[in-house]
Amino acid sequence: MLPVIALVGRPNVGKSTLFNCLTRSKSALVADYPGLTRDRQYGLGKVGPAPYLVVDTGGLTGEGEGIDALIAQQAEKAVEEADAVLLLVDGRAGLSSADEEIAARLRRSGKPLFLVVNKTEHLELSRVLADFHQLGIGEPWGISATHSRGVHTLMDRVFDAV
Ligand code: GDP
Ligand code: MG
Numbered sequence: 001m002l003p004v005i006a007l008v009g010r011p012n013v014g015k016s017t018l019f020n021c022l023t024r025s026k027s028a029l030v031a032d033y034p035g036l037t038r039d040r041q042y043g044l045g046k047v048g049p050a051p052y053l054v055v056d057t058g059g060l061t062g063e064g065e066g067i068d069a070l071i072a073q074q075a076e077k078a079v080e081e082a083d084a085v086l087l088l089v090d091g092r093a094g095l096s097s098a099d100e101e102i103a104a105r106l107r108r109s110g111k112p113l114f115l116v117v118n119k120t121e122h123l124e125l126s127r128v129l130a131d132f133h134q135l136g137i138g139e140p141w142g143i144s145a146t147h148s149r150g151v152h153t154l155m156d157r158v159f160d161a162v
Helices: 015-023 066-080 097-109 125-135 151-161
Strands: 004-008 041-045 052-056 084-090 113-118
Touching: 004 015, 004 066, 015 041, 015 052, 015 084, 015 113, 015 151, 066 097, 084 097, 084 125, 084 151, 097 113, 097 125, 113 125, 113 151
Parallel strands: 004 052, 004 084, 084 113
Antiparallel strands: 041 052
16 A cells, blocks of 8 residues: 555645646646635655655635535545645745644644645745744745755655654
8 A cells, every 4th residue: 555645734835736746747726726626636646765645635724614614524534544644834925823723633633744835935944934833743844846846855754754
């Protein structure tokens, strides 16, 4: 069985972009519309020391009505079946209360968690990462999914833990 790695985070942080980067595909829906990926999507991860399954999710919004609740359920399922969970946050937007809520829920899952700060290509990493320490899920790791920067090393770190 391949290890299963889930991508979780509030809408628009770049989960689908990272999914495409890891699977070297263009299949996930990437858009400027928050929450467009409505469902779970599986792909074969190719970036890293060994193969794995990567799961893109529609995002945990931290809110609980209608379609958002369904999407959140799908994300919860993805977390349940995962061997490791990458929590994506947006380095340009900075820490948000939705990030904090999602982090709290993920901590309760008991899964190995990795905090991934995306969209850092034009940012001063040390300053941005410091902000996210307070999420309490370990050392934040900066990447740029659109530039494939920091992604290979991230997967090396993840594999040390699964
Ligand atoms: P999702 O809702 O979490 O799946 O986010 P998407 O992957 O659909 O990306 C949302 C938006 O962020 C899109 O416009 C992406 O092009 C953009 N984006 C994703 N990764 C990066 C990145 O590393 N840098 C920048 N500047 N934009 C990014
Ligand atoms: Mg998406």
